[in-house]
Amino acid sequence: MAWLPANPLAARAGIPDSREEGLAYLGSLSRGLILPEMAEAFVDTVGELVAWLEADTPLRLQLIAPYPDYHPERPGGKPGGGRSVEPELFPVPRLGEWAGRMVGAVRRTAVSESPMGGGTGVLAPDVLAARDADGLEGGGRGMIAALLRGCLDAGIEPVTGARGVELVVEDGRVAGVRLEQDGRSEVVRARSGVVLATGGFEWDAGLVRDFLRGPIAHPASVPTNTGDGLRMAMRVGAALGTMREAWWAPVCVLPGRTIQGEQEVYLVNRERTLPGSVLVNRDGHRFTNEAANYNALGGAFHTLDPATLDYRNHPCWLVWDDACARTYGGFGRGEGEAPPDWVFSAGSLAELAALIDVPADALVATVQRWNASAERAEDPDFGRGRSAYDRFLGDRSLDGPASTVGPLTRGPFHAVQVFSSTLGTKGGPRTTVDGAVLDVDGNVVPGLFAAGNAMAGPTGMVYGGAGGTLGPALVFGYRAGRTAAATATAATPGPARTGALA
Numbered sequence: 425m426a427w428l429p430a431n432p433l434a435a436r437a438g439i440p441d442s443r444e445e446g447l448a449y450l451g452s453l454s455r456g457l458i459l460p461e462m463a464e465a466f467v468d469t470v471g472e473l474v475a476w477l478e479a480d481t482p483l484r485l486q487l488i489a490p491y492p493d494y495h496p497e498r499p500g501g502k503p504g505g506g507r508s509v510e511p512e513l514f515p516v517p518r519l520g521e522w523a524g525r526m527v528g529a530v531r532r533t534a535v536s537e538s539p540m541g542g543g544t545g546v547l548a549p550d551v552l553a554a555r556d557a558d559g560l561e562g563g564g565r566g567m568i569a570a571l572l573r574g575c576l577d578a579g580i581e582p583v584t585g586a587r588g589v590e591l592v593v594e595d596g597r598v599a600g601v602r603l604e605q606d607g608r609s610e611v612v613r614a615r616s617g618v619v620l621a622t623g624g625f626e627w628d629a630g631l632v633r634d635f636l637r638g639p640i641a642h643p644a645s646v647p648t649n650t651g652d653g654l655r656m657a658m659r660v661g662a663a664l665g666t667m668r669e670a671w672w673a674p675v676c677v678l679p680g681r682t683i684q685g686e687q688e689v690y691l692v693n694r695e696r697t698l699p700g701s702v703l704v705n706r707d708g709h710r711f712t713n714e715a716a717n718y719n720a721l722g723g724a725f726h727t728l729d730p731a732t733l734d735y736r737n738h739p740c741w742l743v744w745d746d747a748c749a750r751t752y753g754g755f756g757r758g759e760g761e762a763p764p765d766w767v768f769s770a771g772s773l774a775e776l777a778a779l780i781d782v783p784a785d786a787l788v789a790t791v792q793r794w795n796a797s798a799e800r801a802e803d804p805d806f807g808r809g810r811s812a813y814d815r816f817l818g819d820r821s822l823d824g825p826a827s828t829v830g831p832l833t834r835g836p837f838h839a840v841q842v843f844s845s846t847l848g849t850k851g852g853p854r855t856t857v858d859g860a861v862l863d864v865d866g867n868v869v870p871g872l873f874a875a876g877n878a879m880a881g882p883t884g885m886v887y888g889g890a891g892g893t894l895g896p897a898l899v900f901g902y903r904a905g906r907t908a909a910a911t912a913t914a915a916t917p918g919p920a921r922t923g924a925l926a
């Protein structure tokens with residue numbers, strides 16, 4: 425998904441939105457962290473970006489019409505959606521030999537067809553068979569495949585498995601990058617510029633310790649995101665920005681499962697929104713609106729208790745009852761099924777508290793209080809269910825806050841430990857609106873650009889809506905590429921790869 429305010433797809437569908445509303449929304453959430461010129465460049469480029477994608481690449485976007493913004497009641501927010509888009513299904517076999525080099529889970533459905541998008545998520549057998557036969561995919565793989573096809577069509581062949589380790593600087597200009605691959609070193613020269621797109625630094629414990637505003641555990645991204653681009657930028661004197669922020673996300677671990685040698689995690693989003701579930705900290709107390717968007721929830725994990733100088737809310741526990749489990753499923757289980765066997769379960773709340781090492785009297789009192797207010801379908805403590813967003817991932821067959829506020833009454837009761845994680849960090853070199861890296865004195869570092877999570881996040885601490893990371897990444901990646909291409913220098917003619925192996 426990609427979050428694109430005032431996008432032409434919404435306009436074509438007659439959904440009202442505007443530049444002014446997009447900027448008002450971001451501004452209302454900025455807390456002084458969003459640079460106005462970056463917000464303006466983001467919103468103002470959305471139309472051009474979509475037109476370019478449609479003209480020059482096979483990527484086609486479609487609206488996920490009802491997906492609300494993540495803070496829809498803020499000025500300029502959209503409770504009824506219109507800003508979140510996704511790729512149309514793409515035939516991955518069109519990639520030829522590159523199809524087999526794609527990683528990640530295959531999705532034959534679009535988000536629009538899932539319960540989130542207002543569909544059932546279930547395909548008729550003949551439809552599924554046809555999509556299998558055509559290799560049609562949505563989601564992240566669908567988007568990447570379409571963009572990769574666009575690159576290949578333009579004669580751009582990616583190099584994989586090579587690690588960029590050092591920028592090559594000549595006459596004050598970044599002229600290339602040194603790669604390492606299979607124990608060999610190679611310098612690749614840049615005709616137009618070097619774009620750092622190495623993701624965040626969430627897998628480097630030292631950078632996490634030194635820069636992030638609060639604790640994280642078990643990042644959800646690829647473990648190769650170790651901040652290499654950040655270090656390269658720092659070595660050439662880049663100014664840094666948004667370093668304390670990340671795209672925060674609550675996760676639980678999937679015991680015994682690894683990806684690329686690291687712990688596999690599960691994003692805990694729908695489960696904490698369903699009626700009949702609460703989050704409690706290690707003291708057995710609720711501490712937040714559980715149904716808030718995952719990025720904002722990071723703030724609740726990062727609350728520091730001044731008395732103990734401790735993050736009492738991290739990690740925490742999701743507790744839910746068997747009625748919730750059986751009605752909605754969750755954690756990979758369908759309706760009517762029991763939770764996975766790695767979930768803690770006990771016949772009573774007191775027994776569950778003993779299993780998860782939380783004070784039993786506190787947990788029982790917390791659930792009693794929650795159940796009493798749930799009878800009135802309200803959460804006087806944290807306002808769960810007041811926002812259209814809170815209700816979106818809950819039980820939409822129930823009206824109002826009841827779609828997410830419901831009691832825990834029927835044992836057995838279940839619990840899973842939940843960690844503050846991240847989809848990726850947001851800090852990196854500060855850039856111009858066109859992605860050109862700035863040095864500590866505010867001057868452009870000639871020849872160097874940054875995009876995606878490697879650049880100083882243009883949206884500060886904000887996750888605007890579904891696709892809030894990829895929307896800005898598409899826009900500023902497009903702007904950086906366009907600018908780099910326009911400033912192609914005659915100083916580095918000839919083949920891009922000099923083949924200087926050492």
Ligand SMILES: Cc1cc2nc3c(=O)[nH]c(=O)nc-3n(C[C@H](O)[C@H](O)[C@H](O)COP(=O)(O)OP(=O)(O)OC[C@H]3O[C@@H](n4cnc5c(N)ncnc54)[C@H](O)[C@@H]3O)c2cc1C
Pocket residue numbers: 425426427586587588589621622623624644645646648649650651652653671847848875876877878890891892893894895897
């Ligand atoms: C399960 C999941 C679902 C998500 N869904 C969405 C969604 O629907 N919408 C949305 O907006 N966001 C989503 N996100 C977040 C989104 O995927 C990331 O924010 C986004 O991929 C960041 O893009 P990027 O290109 O900056 O970095 P990445 O996609 O992290 O890519 C960085 C790449 O750089 C490589 N790299 C690192 N160092 C080097 C080096 N030295 N040399 C060469 N290569 C290097 C890494 O191996 C990696 O492949 C999701 C994340 C997860 C984990």
